[in-house]
Structure formats: C-alpha cells, structure tokens
Amino acid sequence: MTDIVYGGKVAIVTGAGGGLGRCHALTLAERGARVVVNDLGGNADGSGSGSSMADQVVKEIIAAGGEAVANYDSVSTSDGGEAIVQSAIDAFGGVDIVINNAGILRDKSFAKIEPADFDILIDVHLRGAFHVSQPAFKVMKANGFGRFVHTTSAAGLFGNFGQGNYAAAKTGLVGLSNVIAIEGAKANITSNVIAPIAKSRLTEDLLGPIADALQPELVTPLVAYLVSPDCQLTHEIFSVGGGRIARVFLGLTPGWFAGKGNQYTPEDVQANIEQIRDTADFVIPGSVMEETMALMQVLNG
Ligand code: NAI
Numbered sequence: 001m002t003d004i005v006y007g008g009k010v011a012i013v014t015g016a017g018g019g020l021g022r023c024h025a026l027t028l029a030e031r032g033a034r035v036v037v038n039d040l041g042g043n044a045d046g047s048g049s050g051s052s053m054a055d056q057v058v059k060e061i062i063a064a065g066g067e068a069v070a071n072y073d074s075v076s077t078s079d080g081g082e083a084i085v086q087s088a089i090d091a092f093g094g095v096d097i098v099i100n101n102a103g104i105l106r107d108k109s110f111a112k113i114e115p116a117d118f119d120i121l122i123d124v125h126l127r128g129a130f131h132v133s134q135p136a137f138k139v140m141k142a143n144g145f146g147r148f149v150h151t152t153s154a155a156g157l158f159g160n161f162g163q164g165n166y167a168a169a170k171t172g173l174v175g176l177s178n179v180i181a182i183e184g185a186k187a188n189i190t191s192n193v194i195a196p197i198a199k200s201r202l203t204e205d206l207l208g209p210i211a212d213a214l215q216p217e218l219v220t221p222l223v224a225y226l227v228s229p230d231c232q233l234t235h236e237i238f239s240v241g242g243g244r245i246a247r248v249f250l251g252l253t254p255g256w257f258a259g260k261g262n263q264y265t266p267e268d269v270q271a272n273i274e275q276i277r278d279t280a281d282f283v284i285p286g287s288v289m290e291e292t293m294a295l296m297q298v299l300n301g
C-alpha cells in the first residue's frame with residue numbers, strides 16, 4: 001500500500017469555510033495539494049455572505065505548512081463558477097480536482113415549498129456543481145487528468161420528510177456525475193458521488209446525541225481516496241459517515257417479460273408485479289447503452 005499524496009495537484013473545494021468542506025481542504029493540503037478554499041461565507045439558509053470563513057481555513061492551511069488561496073464567489077451563478085476556476089488557474093496554473101460540497105438548506109414540507117425556496121436549492125447544489133465543474137472539466141480534458149467528487153444526500157437518494165427542494169437538487173447531482181464519468185473516461189477524468197452523514201452547522205440540531213460520533217473527519221478519508229491521482233474508481237456513489245463507508249447503487253432487476261411482440265395488459269402487470277420488483281439477480285448498468293443491451297438480450301431470447 002502506498003501513501004496517498006497529491007504532489008502539487010490543484011484542488012477546488014467549494015463551501016470549504018466550515019463543516020465537511022473545511023475538513024476536505026485541510027486533508028488535501030496536508031497531503032500536498034494546492035487548494036482553492038471557496039466559501040460564500042453566508043448563513044445555512046443561503047442568506048448573507050462574507051470572507052472570514054474561507055480566510056480562516058486558508059490561514060489554518062498555511063499555518064500547517066500547506067498552500068491555499070481563498071475565493072468568496074457563489075457557486076450558484078455561471079460567473080461565480082468561472083471565477084472560482086479562474087482563481088485556481090491564477091494562483092496555481094490549473095485545476096486537477098473539484099470537490100463540489102457547497103450547500104444550504106431550506107426545509108419545508110412539499111405543499112409549503114415556495115418557488116424561491118426550490119430555485120435557490122437547485123441554484124446552489126445542482127447548478128452550482130455545473131457552474132464549477134464545466135470550466136474545470138475543460139481544463140482537465142486538455143491536461144488528461146481530473147477528479148470530481150460531488151456531494152449528494154441520503155435525503156435525495158432515499159427520501160426525507162420536508163426536503164423536497166434539497167432532495168431534488170441532490171439527486172440531480174447523481175445524473176450529472178454519471179455523465180461526467182462517462183464523458184471524462186478517455187481523458188483520465190473520474191467522477192464519484194458521496195452521501196455523507198456528519199455533524200455540522202446544517203445537522204447538529206437534527207442528529208441529537210449521536211452527533212459527536214459523526215465528525216466530518218470520518219467522511220474526508222473516502223473523499224481523499226476518490227480524488228487521489230492513482231484512484232481510477234469512477235461512476236459510483238458512496239454513503240459515508242461515522243467511520244462506515246458503503247456503496248449505494250441503482251440496480252436493474254431481471255424483471256418480467258411478456259414475450260417478444262406480445263401485447264400485455266394492466267392485469268398482466270398486476271399478476272407479475274412481485275417478479276417485476278424482485279431484486280434477486282439485479283445488474284448495475286454502467287450507461288444507458290448497457291441498460292439497452294440488457295433489454296436486447298431479453299428480446300433476442
Ligand atoms: P456547512 O454549512 O458547514 O457547509 C456548507 C458550506 O457551503 C458553508 O460553509 C457555506 O458557507 C457554503 N456555501 C453555501 N452556499 C454557498 C455558495 N452559494 N457558494 C459557495 N459556498 C457556499 O454544512 P456541511 O454539513 O459541511 O455540508 C457540506 C455538504 O454536505 C453540503 O452540500 C450538504 O448538503 C452536504 N450534506 C451534508 C450532510 C451532513 O450530514 N452534514 C448530509 C448530506 C449532505
């Protein structure tokens with residue numbers, strides 16, 4: 001086993017002024033990455049802004065002998081995303097690693113979500129990842145190297161009361177990551193997703209007494225591994241928290257087949273619903289092509 005080090009690779013960590021992002025930034029810098037510490041510096045609901053959060057983390061990195069610069073742009077606009085990538089280029093000459101981590105919450109039950117609460121969640125989490133990742137992807141493609149980690153949530157993957165806006169935005173990231181993984185493969189660009197559980201300002205009130213067992217430091221090692229230069233793992237999703245890491249995946253069941261060319265009825269669906277839903281012998285398609293191939297095999301007997 002070799003030590004995981006970054007040898008001067010340039011990493012952007014969004015929302016790195018606190019919580020998980022701060023921890024990712026400190027760890028990467030400690031292991032030799034040059035880090036852009038991006039943070040808008042506002043409140044947990046997306047209001048406000050300020051420079052002190054990012055500045056503080058940059059100070060910590062430099063005090064520990066690492067290299068970092070602060071960036072205060074919001075990920076939620078295209079100009080902001082461009083500016084974040086530009087600050088990596090200006091300070092360190094490129095970008096090799098992007099950890100999309102910036103996030104906010106505006107929890108409301110589905111019937112009560114205002115359009116503005118929906119829009120801002122999509123803007124920060126989903127559009128934010130797009131705005132930062134696209135200009136970074138172009139640089140990475142030209143260099144033949146890139147590593148992305150996007151931060152989804154179990155609230156999106158599995159559902160959670162009161163988080164319709166958050167869940168929609170977070171699950172959109174899985175689709176984005178899947179396509180970045182496929183389109184980046186030839187250029188040695190990988191893209192993975194984590195669904196963390198950790199104590200932070202977003203969660204400490206929700207987690208109760210278990211919060212202290214869920215420090216952000218117990219999430220970061222997975223992220224550090226996924227973005228490391230020799231890690232080729234791509235196109236996957238992991239649940240991570242409290243020292244446990246597990247894979248999450250979308251599987252395809254063998255299903256039920258009506259027979260080639262046979263019209264089937266709603267009653268046939270009713271009669272076969274358990275077989276359709278039976279998860280035994282599932283496969284995990286790596287692309288829409290692989291899913292279509294699985295259907296072709298059924299059609300061709
Ligand atoms: P946090 O609130 O400490 O970190 C989020 C950071 O993003 C903050 O420092 C904030 O200032 C920054 N930020 C917010 N909007 C921004 C914007 N427009 N541009 C740039 N920076 C912005 O909370 P935490 O828990 O560390 O969250 C990190 C990520 O992990 C978030 O995406 C969150 O949704 C996700 N997550 C966290 C979980 C947890 O258990 N803590 C569970 C599932 C997902």
